[in-house]
Amino acid sequence: MERPRIHIGWLYPEYMNLYGDRGNIIVLTQRSRWHGLDPEVTQVRMGESADFARFDLLVIGGGQDREQALVAEDFVRVKARPLAEAIEDGLAVLAVCGGYQMLGKYFKTHTGELIRFSGILDLWTEAGRERMIGNCVIESDLFEGTRTIVGFENHSGRTYLGKGLRPLGRVLKGYGNNGADRTEGVVYKSTVGTYLLIQRALDRRYGGQVKIGALNDDLEMRAHEAIIARFGK
C-alpha cells in the first residue's frame, strides 16, 4: 500500500533559520517516516507566492532582527493573507521565536524601528533592553491533560497577547512571552507560536483518515526528564 503523504511547508528557510530551527524540520520528517507516512518538505522562499492550504503543516523558524526586517515586506505583501485564511481553516502551524512574532501585529526593535506585520493573530512584540536567555519549563494542556514542555529561549522581544488569546502554557522556570505575566507562547486553532525550541514534534492526525500509532520515545523522555530534574518545579 502506498504510504499516506504528509506535506510540510517551511517558510523563509533562507532567512528565518537560526538556533537549530532545522531541528524542527528534521524531527517532523523523521517522526512522520516512523509513523509510516511519506513526508515531503516544500520550502517557501522570499518572492514566491504560496498556497498554504496545500500544506498539512507549516513551520516558521526564528531570525535575527535584520532578517525579520528583510522578510517583513514580502510577508505582508504576498504571504500574510493566504496564511491567515489557512490558519482560520485549521492549518497546523509551528511558529518559533521570530516566526511567532511575525504572526502578530508588529515588532518594535531595540533601536525603535517598527517592523509591521499584518496581525494574523492579536499579539504584538516590543524589544526590551535585556535579552531573555535560558532553559525554560512550561506547563501546558495542549496534549489532552497537563504536561510539561521544555526548551531553550533566547529573545529580546516581549510579546503580549490580546484579549481572548490563549497562551501555550504557563511558565514554571524561565521568562516566557515577556518575563512578566508568566505566560508562554500562543495557541489558536491548530497554530502554535512559541519562544521555545521544542524538541518534540507535535503529532497530528489529518481528518481522521490516517491513524498514527505510538512511537518509542524512551530517549526523548529521558532528555525531557533530565531537564525537568534540573530546572522543573
Add this chain to the structure above:
Amino acid sequence: MNLRSRMAVWMGKGLVTATRMAGRGGTTLPGAVARKVAPDLLRTLAAQPREGVVAVTGTNGKTTTAKMLSSICEAAGWGVAHNRAGANLIAGLTTALIQAADWKGRIDQSVGLLEIDEATMPRACQEVRPKVAVVTNFFRDQLDRFGELEHTVDLVARGLAHLAPGGRAVLNADDPNCARLGTRPGAEPLYYGLEVEGAGSGSASQAADARHCVQCGHPYEYAALYYAHLGQYRCPNCGHRRPKPQVYIDRLWDVDALGSSFRLVSLEGACEVRLQIPGLYNVYNALAAAAGAVALGLPLPAIRQGLEATTSQFGRMERITIDDRQVFMALVKNPAGFDSVIQTVMQAESRKNLVIAINDRYADGTDVSWLWDVDFEALAGHQDEINFIICTGRRAEDMAVRLKYAGIDVAKLSIEKDPGAAVKQGLRYIQSGDLLYILPTYTAMLQIRDLIARKGHTKKYWEV
C-alpha cells in the same frame, strides 16, 4: 612602573604559584585579584613589548591561530608573551602578562600575543592597544552569550577602533562578516583568503551564517565555496564582493588525515608549507597566522618554519596513546567546527568508536540547540563503519536524541552521564590497536583531560 602595579604583579605571581601548587590551572584568578589592586595593570604591562601586542579573535580557530603565530614569532627569534592556556577574558589576559613579567613587573619578550574572546574585544583593545588584530571568522556560536551574530561582529568592530596608531586589522576576505570590518574607518586592513580552485565542499552547509549579502540581504553568488559560508562571494544585487586578499594560498595538495601542503603567497614572494595538522579549517588558521606575521613584518622563511613546527594542541585535535589504545580527541563547540571534525573522523578507514561529551556550562554555551545544525546525517551515512557512540556530559540525552533523528541506529547508542566514566567505558569496549574518538565541548574536554593527565599521559594544560 609604580609601586602599586609592582605590588599587583607580586600578588598575581604569588597566586599563580599558589593555585598551581593546589593543582589548579590558575589562569584567571591571579589576574582578577591583581586588577583589584592596580586597575591599570593590563595597560601598563601591555605597553612594554618592543614589537607591540597582537590580538587574535573570531569564532573558530583563535587558539590554534595564536599558537601558530607564536611559533612563527619564535622562529624569527622573538620572545612571546602569550596567553597560551586559552583563558581569553580580561582577567586571563592580565594573568598571562603577569606570568610573562619579571618580579619588577618588566616584560622582556619582544611581542605580546593575546587570544581574546569576541565579547571582551572592546575593553581589552582599549587597554592593550594592539598593533595587529587578526580576525579568523564569524560563525554562530554561543548565541546564548553573545546574542545575535550581528552583535558579535559589532563587538569586534568596536575593539578594532582601539588599535595602536598605525595598527592593522588582519581580516579573512572569504568571510563576508569578517571582511566588512575592513570597510569601517580606522585601521588599514590586510586581507587573507584562499585562491584555490576546487577546494572544500562546494556547497554551503547548514552551518553557513552569511549566505546573504551583509549590505543588502540578497543571496550571494559564489565563484568558489570552501567551507561553510567561506569562499569567493559576490552579491548580484548591490555588487558587494570579496576584497582581493594580499596574503593568500593559491595551491593546496596532499590534504589527508595527517595534514595539508600548500603554497603561500605574500607581497614578498611565495613559499611551500607542509602543515602537520589535518583539516581545511586548519589551513585557514595557518593562513590567518601567516597574514598576522606579515602584518608584523616577519619574513616568509620564519613563517614557513613556524607553521611547520606547529603540532596539535592537546584537546583541540590530538592523538595520544593510552596503554595500547589510541585516543583521538577533538574539541567541538559549534556547528561549523563539529562538521569539520566529523569529516576528519569519516576520512579514517578504521571502525568508528566514539564518545561525544556535551556539557552546557557557560563556557560551552548553555543552549544546546546548535546540535541540530550539525550534520550528523553525514555520520549516519556511514552507519556500517560505526561500532558504538557513547553520549556523555550534562546534555548526554539531548545528544542521543539528536543522533537518533539523524538516523543512527539506536542500538549503537548508549548514555553515560559522567565523561570520565564514559571514556573509561569506551577504552574497555575497544581492542588493542583500535582508535577511540572523543569529541567534547570545552568544559567536558577539561574533565576528560584531567582524567587522562592523572593517568600520566599528557602534560597539565597550563604547560601546553
